[in-house]
Amino acid sequence: MLKLWSIAVSVFALVGTSFAMTACQETGSENRQENPSPTSPATDAESLKLGALLPASGDLSAVGPPLIESVSLLVETVNQCGGVNGSPVTLTVADDQTDPSVGAEGITKLADVDKVAGVTGSFSSSVSSAAVNVAVRSKVVLISPGSTSPVFTEQAKKGNFQGFWARTAPPDTYQARALAKLARQKGFQRVATIAINNDYGIGLEKEFTQAFKQQGGTVMNENKPARYDPKATTFETEVGAAFANKPEAVIAIIYGETGSLLLKTAYEQGLSQGVQVMMTDGGYSEAFVREVGKTGDGKFIFAGTIGTIPSADGKALNAFKALWQRKQNKPLSAFVAHAWDAAALLVLAAEAANRNTGEGIKSKLRAVADPPGTPVSDVCQALARLRKGEEINYQGASGNVDIDQNGDVIGNYDVWIAKEDGKLAIVGKVNPAK
Structure with a gap:
């Protein structure tokens, strides 16, 4: 069953000032209380309504809850410094359960019943893929923090999204190049792949x-790739195919819940011994390490696994980290x-358009994200500038978030490793463009 929560966050209902972003304080109390000029009211009578379509449960349940908390915190912060177009922003959250059919149901509810103008999601x-067509039809802007499939770029180029789609994580075209480059840097020549059978x-x-071959490597199971059903509960056949013929490394493109069972199966069958497992962002979670389990002598099976994940290195990152630590204490x-x-980006575009609608957000999305406006990394400062009629270039916590005509951003990648104590550590960076 679809799980929905409605969160109405009012500037008058917030408790204390600890929810305000540190950098917001630089604007002074005047900016935190500043409202739009009476001479330039918003064209829409209703306040800005936003949604979040993210996985609180299902295969990505280890990833989703902090994302929901982040969106909620953004809305709280914005409302504390004046809201958007003179009114507090409201947020409704839907759990997509990492299930396309549930996600389609969720976006339909958010658009048709809750009347949201923009949605953060899905992951x-x-x-x-299931939600974006509903969003376009309903004229709701959908911005994903983690849907990295290259399919979205291809569809955007065909004009399928009409500007109602964007993402703040770079497409996997870049992550694939980064992972291939990392594998070659590690000296691997012969690898195999295993992937969840979805977009x-x-x-x-x-x-x-494609990227690994261009760099001189060989993908041993290229002609018969190992893919597993997202709803599978056993993986003997798939891991047998991926680890056959002892590749130097297995590239595992998996999600947390099912992927942990897959790697545990490979270990139990004795297939992973002497083979380096390399992963992407889908399994980047310390909960994933624990779910894979330990060996008979108490060591984590997952220890030594390496992978890539989009970097978060924006100009707003330090201030956001401080806010997150105060609010979440983790x-x-x-x-x-x-x-x-x-x-x-959703709230800034609505303020820039002076309209609390999806079409309004769409009309100003790239204007607030890209040059040539004044670079600004603090959301409250950005809103204050927009209320004065200034142009901005938002510099985010994850990066500069310059969005191209296909809704894509370009990013660098962190290299991570699972340590013997079960923790994950960032140990380097890899730039797919170099």
Whole structure:
């Protein structure tokens, strides 16, 4: 069943000032209380309504909850410094359960019943694929913090999205190149792939194979790639195919819940011994490490696995980290900054358009994200400038979030490793463009 929560966040209902972003304080109390000029009211009577379509449960349940918290925190912060177009922003959250059919139901509810103008989501590419057509039809702007399939770029080039789609995480075209480059840097010549059988898995697998071959490597199972059903509960056949003939590395493009069972199966069958497992962002979670489990002598099976993940290195990152630590009292996890930026772009575009509608957001999305406006990394400062009629170039927490005509951003990638204590650590960077 679809799970929905309605969160109405009012500037008058917030508790204390600890929810305000540190950098907001630089604008002074005047800017935090500043409202739009009475001579330039918003063209829409209703306040801005936003939605979040993210996985609180299902295969990506280890990733989704912090993203929801990030979007909610963005709305709280915006309302504390004056809201959008003179009114507080409201937020309704839908759990897509990492299921395309549930995601389609969720976006329909958000658009038709809750009347949202913009939605942060989804994370899964397959869920976003199911949701984006509904969003376009309903004239709702959908900005994903993590749907990285190259399919979206291809569809955008055909004009299918009409400007109602964007993402703050770069497409897997770049992650595939980064992962291929990392594999070659590690000296691997012969690798195999195993991927979840959905838009994310197949798209990244194909892009990786092409990139690795261009760099002189061989993908041993290129002609018969190993792919597994997202709803599968056993993986003996798939891992047998991927680890056959002892590749130097297996590129595992997987999600947390099913992927942990897959890697545990490979270990239990004795297939992973002596083979380097390399992963992407879909399995980047310490909960994933725990789910894969331990060996008989108490060591984590997952230890030594390496992978790539989009970097979060924007100009607003330090201030956002400080806010997150105060609010959540826990480290910043993967894609949380990307979710913050996705929601930030929605509110900034609505303010710039002076319209609380999807078409209004669409009309100003690239204007607030891209040059030549004044660079600004603080959301409250950005809103204050927009209220004065100034142009801005938002510099986010995840990166500069310059959005191209296809709704894409270009980013760098962190290299991560699973340590022996079960923790994940960033150990380097890899630039797919170099």
